[in-house]
Amino acid sequence: MTERRIGVYVCNCGTNIANVVDCDAVAEAAQSLPGVAVSRSYKYMCSNPGQEMIVQDIREEGLDRVVVAACSPRMHEPTFRRAAEMAGLNPYLVQMANIREQCSWVHDPGETATDKAKDLVRAAVYRAACHEPLERMAVEMCPDTLVIGGGIAGMSAALELADAGNRVYLVERTASLGGNVARVDLTAPYLDSARDMIVDRVTRVVEHPNVDVLLESELERLDGFVGNFKATLVRRSSGEAPPRQVVDVGSVVVCTGYKEFDAARVTHFGYGKLPDVITSFEFEQMLKQGRIELKDGRLPQYVAIVHCVGSRSEEFHGYCSRVCCMTALKYAHEVKSALPKAYVSDVYVDMHAFGKGCEDFYRRSAEVKTLFLMYGKGERPVVRRADPGDDCEMLLTVDEQLSGELIELPADLIILMVGMEPRDDAGQVAHLVNISQDKDGWFIESHPKLDPVATTTDGVYIAGACQSPKDIPDSVAQARAAAARILGKISRGKLEIDAMYAEVDEDLCSGCRVCNEICPYSAIEFDEEKRRSHVISALCKACGACVATCPSAAIKARHFTDAQIFAEITGVLA
């Protein structure tokens, strides 16, 4: 083997790494590793000067491998691969050592952490020495898109794509478009009608020549890969239409939304037992019908709105459902304008009035004399029936935080601001399109900040409240962002897909066909004539299951070869 010329770059990440790991020592130790030509420590490797340093070294020092010891490769591997490419080095000749997320951020400062960083760098150097230049594959990009879910996000994504001249299959499980927004009367904070918004979207979607709306339909199966998916759609309702159709799509946007929290799970509020304790969606229904009244038809004098039902509690969901605070304020306004003599109380934990116009909306809600009562996160208010002599139907006991007093609040109508939770079938959808869910069941985006609409599966995007609780503007923004990402791919025509896939060495293959069964994507075919198996590279997703299975060691996982991993093992243990 000819002598390698490896460049090692130890990033300080400002103080993120340097405060725990002695970066200079790590760079110095790397200098003496076999094949290392250059070893440097620098403040921010991902910065322009940092990348410039790599580019310059590749050109001037003739580096043939690059090792960057910095953050997680899931963060900046693409950055450094691009830098290498710019200097004319194959991007797959770059290896990263994760000394931030898996070292400096999780260990105490000192020698131990520095030693670990040295081990990780050594492993990366050993591994990089075994790297091979790889070429990415070019595949066709199908311009059609599958959008799952006909709510505000799904319709927005569909329109954006269809307006640009592409075919969209919009699959909606129920019999109508509109989703949860269609159940809402007015929207906060500007009190615009949700109906107007939805009607406009629905009409445009239905009438759009490029959109195929498939109501009462579901995705049954998704095969293929980015740019070349095959989606099996099934129509659930009875009818003459063929129950199944298979469509070719290049991308999938998942916009399956949320379901509301079941208020009956919280026993404190007497939901289901007391007639005038209702959920926010039941109240929306009342508002849409134009009359706020009690079950017996009387008008309420005292209206109490309880926040965070199912949200922000250890017991149910730890997260904030984001839309309830402003919706509650909207109710305060709507009650006050319908019943000017009513007294509205808003029983909250924290008022989350983020977003445009919201703080002002909060102020205006106080100006219409809404009584705000704050309860402790762990101390849920309790509702009971009022006593015969009281001028109200119910009493709400609140351990009020701003006064420190235990308060009994009169109420005739109690509105529970139920939070959002993932739909029951979210797991099924995640499985179908091969994306992950977080601990609460929301779909996980590729990067929480820098890539909020893509997922870990190339070509599958998420938008709207299926990703996390979201209001209308955020859902629409995310939907249109997903559409923009897809349009970008469509406009390029051809896609480059990762050069990582498995290869069968036909000289070593014994034709046992174990790998054929192992592959979850049926990407390995058996050639009856040659009596050998081979991998259809476009279908391979590079999991490497076949590689570990092959009894003849005839399959190679490109970029994750046995030799590379062995080198890494040797590296960390040397």
Added chain:
Amino acid sequence: MSFEPKIVSFLCNWCSYSGADLAGTSRVHYKPNVRVIRVMCSARVDPTFVVKALAEGADGVLVCGCHPGDCHYSEGNYKTMRRMPLLKRMLADFGIEEERVRLEWVSASEGTRFADIVDDMTERLRALGPSRVKTALAYDAVER
């Protein structure tokens, strides 16, 4: 100086490696005894990787994948799930303690779980003492 075990950990790219990254972004501290090697799927962990690590001086090997049913590649972790017990049985014949090789499921949102597993394994290995594999195991047996 007290004995500090060395753990080589194979983490799948999608769940467990992200989980370990999350431990970092959440600043959840754990024992520095672990060295992570990233693989695309836990099913990529060839038994020889484990044997190689033990042979080269690792006191323990930790393999982590997505929870059953959550595999990014649909069913890779099921393969790992079946493969690891077989490997352990073979290792037992070589006199390698059961606790030296561990398979765990860590999702992308379980940073704390990853940290807990590392801490726990470190403590167990510390109690168990250094691995004798490197000296005892015939090197040739694992060379391919």
Added chain:
Amino acid sequence: MAIRANPKLIEELEPYGAEDVMKCYHCGNCSAVCPFSADPYVFPRKPMRYLQMGLEDKLKGQLDPWLCYYCGECSDQCPREAEPGETMMSLRRWLTSKYDWTGISRLFYRSWRWELGAIVLVAILTAIGFTLFGMSQGSIAHYDGPDAFLPSASIHIFDWVLAGVLLTFLLSNAARMWWFTMGRDKDLPTTLGSYITSAWMLPAHFFTQVRYSKCEHKRSWATHLALMLSYVTMLVLIMFFLTRMASGPEIDWSVHVAGYFATAGLLLGTALFLRNRVKRSSAQYRHSHESDWIFLVLILIVATTGILQHILHRSGLDVAANVAYIVHLSLVVPMLALEVPFSKWSHLAYRPLAMYLAQVRATALARARSGEATALRPGAERTQAHAA
């Protein structure tokens, strides 16, 4: 035990001036900026909270509104324009009406028409009464001497009767104030000793308003003090030296010099306060309740008619002097009989009383707390139960 909230209370407070209190979102800037807000009297935020929630009983027991001199810093700092200063002012008005058992105060504060109507009625009755009295026993041509229209000796007796009546009202209301804030709180370990040792605070605060001087705006304090001292001087002169004041036509410098100073103080003080209120020069003058205007204008007119009567008498114009005197009296009487026990003037009693009671209360609370501390010793559970 849970306390019942009353969302309707705020509406009751609105006529007293508390119009913006619902805007408050409890950031606490007001209490932080207030030079007086300190444990155990943390205000304005806390009373504002009680008011928002309608905890009437808690509010009735609060001394805090009286501890505020309305410098206006809180209102200036409020990010929500909830006017904490004005809320405290409104609470003082409301508390005044709560202390007053006759219900007259409540009537006056809720409707300026009632207040003004009552003043006019009492003024007319006074004028008629004194005119009939004067005509029955003297001549309008004589200001003093044996045939005087309104002989100072008789007026003196009338003054004392009036003083007795209004003191009865004021003291009974003050007693109610004590009951609401101190007396009914069974758990407050007050002692007679602390009532006695803190008693000096009553005259001290009454005569110096030393607490007001700690506010940001020293000029307000000075004007307020000058007005108050002038008024008290005048009151002393009238109650004790009326015969010497009315003798003449020569000027009796031993009493008149004090009278001149007091008059100047009254004129200047009321004029300054009126000017501030008209110009809304700072936070504490931005909101003027009708009772504020009535109060200031009344003092100003009383002072002016007093001067007029004095000048006319000294100039030997006895008829004109007697007419001016009747007018003067018919304004003085409603001012004393209505304003002192039932309206804004009552704060001359409530405020120093509140300072005094607050001191007694704070001492008692401190004792209760140190009792708790000692109760942590083993075997002291009984003491703790008692203190709590």
